[in-house]
Amino acid sequence: MIDAVTRLSAVKTNIAQAEREANRAAGAVTLVAVSKTFEAHEIRPVIEAGQRVFGENRVQEAQGKWPALREAFPDLELHLIGPLQSNKAKEAVALFDVIETVDREKIAAALAKEIAAQGKAPKLYVQVNTGLEDQKAGIDPREAVAFVQRCRDVHGLAIEGLMAIPPFDENPGPHFALLEKLAREAGVEKLSMGMSGDYETAIAFGATSVRVGSAIFGSR
Numbered sequence: 001m002i003d004a005v006t007r008l009s010a011v012k013t014n015i016a017q018a019e020r021e022a023n024r025a026a027g028a029v030t031l032v033a034v035s036k037t038f039e040a041h042e043i044r045p046v047i048e049a050g051q052r053v054f055g056e057n058r059v060q061e062a063q064g065k066w067p068a069l070r071e072a073f074p075d076l077e078l079h080l081i082g083p084l085q086s087n088k089a090k091e092a093v094a095l096f097d098v099i100e101t102v103d104r105e106k107i108a109a110a111l112a113k114e115i116a117a118q119g120k121a122p123k124l125y126v127q128v129n130t131g132l133e134d135q136k137a138g139i140d141p142r143e144a145v146a147f148v149q150r151c152r153d154v155h156g157l158a159i160e161g162l163m164a165i166p167p168f169d170e171n172p173g174p175h176f177a178l179l180e181k182l183a184r185e186a187g188v189e190k191l192s193m194g195m196s197g198d199y200e201t202a203i204a205f206g207a208t209s210v211r212v213g214s215a216i217f218g219s220r
């Protein structure tokens with residue numbers, strides 16, 4: 001049986017190869033293992049195999065399983081990759097090291113308030129809806145650069161990166177290229193793009209982290 005640890009190792013090999021093919025430095029790309037819907041006992045072997053960075057898309061689900069794992073493995077890094085409601089900003093700031101889904105003024109304000117209150121500042125990325133899909137979170141790409149600037153100037157937030165989820169039925173390359181261009185214009189360094197089906201492509205377009213779930217943990 002192929003287990004998550006075997007698949008993790010294959011994904012890491014593929015990332016290393018994609019880095020070489022894109023003339024990127026070895027280790028330039030961070031693997032965010034997306035563990036949503038999987039339980040602590042399924043995640044633990046992957047941590048024991050050396051993986052330290054994980055992504056979850058729901059605050060409440062993450063609160064149920066990560067505090068105990070963090071106690072056992074203090075050097076874990078947890079990313080929020082799902083939509084954030086402003087009434088969950090407090091919990092999100094308390095639990096996550098990176099919040100990748102800042103996409104509107106109200107969230108920026110709520111995060112700024114919580115960061116001040118808790119004296120703890122997760123790293124923040126702005127999510128961009130590169131495909132302008134109605135059902136998808138993320139800011140309109142035409143407003144993204146100005147929004148990053150407002151996060152800085154109005155809310156005092158240090159935005160470090162951009163994140164996108166291209167439409168699932170389109171060639172992702174143009175979406176990755178757009179995100180890379182917006183990051184340059186906005187002056188941010190981190191690019192979170194690429195999932196199980198397209199992470200090698202995302203690395204060719206400059207991803208600094210890829211969010212890989214099913215290729216590691218199996219289908220959900």
Ligand SMILES: *Cc1c(COP(=O)(O)O)cnc(C)c1O
Binds near residue numbers: 034036082196211212
């Ligand atoms: C679930 C999810 C992923 C991982 O998707 P896979 O196709 O399973 O790799 C990546 N990014 C986000 C935002 C997700 O919600």
